[in-house]
Amino acid sequence: MSSGYIITKRSLEALKKRVDIVKFIQEISNKKQLPSSETPPTEGRNTNEGLKKRQDFLLEKTGRSYPNIFNQNVIEDASVVNGNCENFIGTAQIPLGIIGPLNILGTAAQGDFYVPLATTEGALIASYHRGAKASRMCGGITSICFLEGVQRSPVFRFNDMGEMGKFLIFAIESSEKFQDIISTASSHAKILDVKFNIEGNQLIINIEYYTADAAGQNMVTFCTDVLCKWLVDNSPTKPNIWFVESNYSGDKKAAAVSFIHVRGKKVSAEVHLTKEVVEKILRCKPEDMVQYWQSSTIGVIQSGSIGAQGHVANGLTALFIATGQDIACISEASVGITRMELTPSGGVYVSVTLPNLIVGTVGGGTSLPTQRECLEMIDCYGNGKAQKFAEIAAGLALAGEISIAAAIASGQFSQAHKKFGRKKTQ
Amino acid sequence: MSSGYIITKRSLEALKKRVDIVKFIQEISNKKQLPSSETPPTEGRNTNEGLKKRQDFLLEKTGRSYPNIFNQNVIEDASVVNGNCENFIGTAQIPLGIIGPLNILGTAAQGDFYVPLATTEGALIASYHRGAKASRMCGGITSICFLEGVQRSPVFRFNDMGEMGKFLIFAIESSEKFQDIISTASSHAKILDVKFNIEGNQLIINIEYYTADAAGQNMVTFCTDVLCKWLVDNSPTKPNIWFVESNYSGDKKAAAVSFIHVRGKKVSAEVHLTKEVVEKILRCKPEDMVQYWQSSTIGVIQSGSIGAQGHVANGLTALFIATGQDIACISEASVGITRMELTPSGGVYVSVTLPNLIVGTVGGGTSLPTQRECLEMIDCYGNGKAQKFAEIAAGLALAGEISIAAAIASGQFSQAHKKFGRKKTQ
Amino acid sequence: MSSGYIITKRSLEALKKRVDIVKFIQEISNKKQLPSSETPPTEGRNTNEGLKKRQDFLLEKTGRSYPNIFNQNVIEDASVVNGNCENFIGTAQIPLGIIGPLNILGTAAQGDFYVPLATTEGALIASYHRGAKASRMCGGITSICFLEGVQRSPVFRFNDMGEMGKFLIFAIESSEKFQDIISTASSHAKILDVKFNIEGNQLIINIEYYTADAAGQNMVTFCTDVLCKWLVDNSPTKPNIWFVESNYSGDKKAAAVSFIHVRGKKVSAEVHLTKEVVEKILRCKPEDMVQYWQSSTIGVIQSGSIGAQGHVANGLTALFIATGQDIACISEASVGITRMELTPSGGVYVSVTLPNLIVGTVGGGTSLPTQRECLEMIDCYGNGKAQKFAEIAAGLALAGEISIAAAIASGQFSQAHKKFGRKKTQ
């Protein structure tokens, strides 16, 4: 997070233009408790009355009006957002476009899909649409969801490794009971593995769950909380303190531990692009596309990224917003590997592997009005659909990787963004 | 991305229940060009006529209706999304809540802010709201935006290091002209630094720009494209091939190169929580909160994450959705450092440093109807506001880190999610 | 690997002083096959005759004499280095010092050890010696070797995921036979786990072995080679190509995959330093030592390192050189976690966890003359000693972490290096 001398000096000069530095530093050191300020009314969390009170409060406090946010035609009944949003005041409206058909040959997803994407970034949808077209013309995208698992990783602290050891032995020897214990917290969760991590007098137990069709972060929290309490209550040794999550699980962040194994769902997708399609649809020479992939892989290694891919985050974010996923999980879901190689017949083989697709088709935001409709658009709403959704998501990512690689390799990247990404009216 | 023998075997058995493996493998190997399929009408990209055609197409092709997505009361004029969304079909509607007031003492942001957050994840807003309250009661959050810079990193390939060297020397010796050259592509962009990266016969030039109040990814693409063409046209040696982006810039991914320096804006925020506030508002012992921070920092190091923070992605994602930011950039923006320490008076010092805040208050999605209103709610719409917005964003992240640490340290984490995060009606 | 404009420009100027750039670039582009040059005689690889021929060759070709390297009193019989060194010409002689006694309470190592360290870095031994003393005065170091495993990870390539799938299924379903198959290659190796990693049409099989008291890299290569050939011969589908190692195993490099699990041996060591010992022996305030640990942990996180420790590499390298280990493995062995905390009684708890200790007490360089004596000095030569050796190694690392933290925290670091690290005679 450092900057060299010249840039630092220039930043300091810019800062001095913005504030009176001496006064500002004094203010920092002299901060005192602030006089109480009115907070927005939190009662009536998900009622129309509560909503109205908060809207009135905002109008008064900020002296502005918010006709679009407050648009009553969008969510007529505030109880709809129950369980999704506290201090509810209205809605954010994100433009939705579609791409496709995206053709998928998967273990759960099969056929053509018109995929809804919510984005404010011009050129994104056009790019994914082009990738979908090219891959469809080459027989579609094979997409296989093979692994699943969501982790919680509580940590327990002891005086020394001896005390830790007693607890560890108890935990190992009672592991067979864990499934029964957690079943009081969830009827869906199944324990897949229990990993033990000794670090001096601290023990992390990394519990991996199958969470059915839910993304499952809450489910694994509730189960793990119950399990920890049982362990602490029944162990011959008590930890000095314990926490239900040690920040080892990889929740809401790109992390090697998740990349190396799985978090949510792991899906691999592939397509064999023909020479003709690369040249005519993607307007690129196959050799250049593959050369770009190689140079960009060396580039991304040098950047110190986890995994090696292009802009998987773009498509996944747009899909996650549209379909009520936990969008902050894009931090981990966008980690993966893209690979491109010349085929013997002069085309391009492309694969994308995403090991951290935290997605669900029940729970979270999936039942909200537009979110549910978007899931229904690809027949992915409700139980039994999560693997299907994951296979479509990986196929979508593949389409985007194809298109951006071709655009950069052929020199169209800048033009595409000029065409689609600029407000015409500005 | 691997799994042990037992889990792999179990996964294979699960897969066999889902598909006829033999047939599926045959289908994969026998893929052929698909018969042409109707694609959604792309003409009338941002007109109401085009919109209607695409909506009719979807209704017909999917055999379902989408009253919420197609709700005409939301965006009455399709031209509004011009530059933001191709194949426009309607809107995704995300619940908005507010937190605050979030009190910020910054170089650009000063005072109380009611911050709009768009999310579908229950408990998120309640948690950030609590952190805002606690920090406000302790004098507010100091938040300083010090560094700025957005990168594009083209790559040039040559036969050998000799050819590369000739080009490199030309590029170094003409660096003084770069600002003039790029000014034909943007009147806002200023070159901050030009970094050179030799890797055998490949040269990456990493150009760092000041992009004023825009997030700036398109701006730096256009400028770099012009600059590369100038270099290639004027250099005594031509590269065999070049690409406007080598995937070294860290765009749309967590990357060490960005974490170690800056991408977008770097902001550090801090607060000194008093013992009383930690105990009464956060219902936690200061010692436990600090112990949690330490254990979780060791935990996150073990996870192989970039940086060390808790759930910064949650708050930033909700803010980015609300305010028209490039939400896919959450991959990089959520990287940072959170630190918590006991103060001499028994309270808790907390800081959050976010070096990769890719944000803007002009361009992108900032002018869309609800997005603009959300920016206006915190007085951050338009020119001269990006640093202010970044300081608020870092303050927001700090509020969230406080709240989650206290919740986990005191054992309330699971309950909070039971209270706020479950659909009552399900 | 990049540098900013000013540094790059300065580097170019320095380079121009060193060489005639134009001529140098021409030479690069005009390289041609070189006339044949005499290579050192390779016959008599490990005989005294061969040795003599190579020494004579060197004397003639370089026009210098090498009395110390060629010292006949060191290795009188060249056959001693058989299996350790090709093109043998003599010996490198590294100064050896001892520290201790290092007191260990382990599962295999128990009691006092005088540990031999080979180094050329002044102050290193003095520092580890001090740490050993301090920890011994506090009851010694608990050191526990809990996990073991060495990996080889062959990769198999196919046309598509279908072909890969057929091979994968065959491999999973024949996994039970793997132990028998590899037993033809080694009677020591035991398969601990077989992990499968699908990445598009490429499959990595990561095989984890118990290698008894050998470091085991050759053992796992031989076993995996046999296993791969069996798989390829017997599978219903042949890979297009396969490689015995995919570079996924973490061999000879710091890698998250090894850090997150184990490579070689995982050992955790701890000590509770009393306030008195910290103050009198380490001449440091406990609070400052712990503060240093915390600041340095935040520092190392910012550096983008794997794990978080101080200078574990120093002690391990010196021990590895002394005892005939595979010294290049210091790349992975030096990855770990150091932790320091104030204890309730005002002392300092310190732990070091090293998950990638690739070590052996048989094979490799362990039987060479001085190497064997060094192993014998700590009673670690031969069968049944590898866990003991690993527990001593982790204890040693702990001693070093204690000493450097105290030295930096109390401001003695620079002085210590002035005292011990400067050639007096120069």
Place this chain on the structure above:
Amino acid sequence: MSSGYIITKRSLEALKKRVDIVKFIQEISNKKQLPSSETPPTEGRNTNEGLKKRQDFLLEKTGRSYPNIFNQNVIEDASVVNGNCENFIGTAQIPLGIIGPLNILGTAAQGDFYVPLATTEGALIASYHRGAKASRMCGGITSICFLEGVQRSPVFRFNDMGEMGKFLIFAIESSEKFQDIISTASSHAKILDVKFNIEGNQLIINIEYYTADAAGQNMVTFCTDVLCKWLVDNSPTKPNIWFVESNYSGDKKAAAVSFIHVRGKKVSAEVHLTKEVVEKILRCKPEDMVQYWQSSTIGVIQSGSIGAQGHVANGLTALFIATGQDIACISEASVGITRMELTPSGGVYVSVTLPNLIVGTVGGGTSLPTQRECLEMIDCYGNGKAQKFAEIAAGLALAGEISIAAAIASGQFSQAHKKFGRKKTQ
């Protein structure tokens, strides 16, 4: 550092066979101060008398003899190791072999070099020798040292960002004086850049030095110590505490911060292997070699390594041991990028880039008897030779990457280790 349930359970069972668990846990929790134990005599640090006393002590305490370590013919005068080794007891003797000639076309190194390598790992020297031969037959290796710099990164802590800011401003504004200040500590060191890193109320100043022909870690410590004291003495605000190294410098560890920029010397080396040489000398098809490189690059990315190379650590370690380098620095020096591509004429282009070559030709262990002779063997002893040495080191690494890639790609890897890596007498 975790392990799954089954492996953990098995480890526990193995542990129980090794120790009486209950008793062992009691011993851990009951540790007490140990009775004082005799420590080796430390007086006469580098005199023959002191040496003799320590040898006698060891003979008595361990009840064994150490004829090879104590061999008087190796180092006749103990004062030789002054500044290199405390508690000196004798020498570790490592077999030395040579490879070559390694032909280098560099900015400082030019011509044929017989490179001495010290190793105990069979097959290593044969492998590097083969790579040297192949590259020599293709015109030799171009090797360019372009960047240099060694860092120290002190950290300063304050009450709040205001206090930190005052200190920061003082430091920025007095940066021009830094060179004068440090010149009291070293006449060789030149400041190349001063980077500032704000993280809440902590400030890291990362100072980058040119250290002439020394590796320079002590030099930068002494300079930084003087500089920090000057800053603290003269600043209008004092830090609460400061440390001369924040563990941000990347010393003795693989770290992104060093990989992304430079630590020590950055060198890029390349060779264009002809089809004939690949087939006849390396006995491999060029296509397979390049395919191996690509698969192994995807493999190493998946392993979560920093950079992407094969076994650079092997050759560098052997060279570092032979030539008196700081061998623990192999942790950072072995980080880099290897690249292999088919050339238009059907051969293979290979490059290796090593940005963290911490090496020196003066100071450290370079003047010890065999170390100096090894440096002299490649004409790299003394002043003005460090860049030359770095260019040879990178060329060496390249030779090793060529050879291992060909060995694995053609299936010879296992055989080579059977031929060279097994003790014949065992």
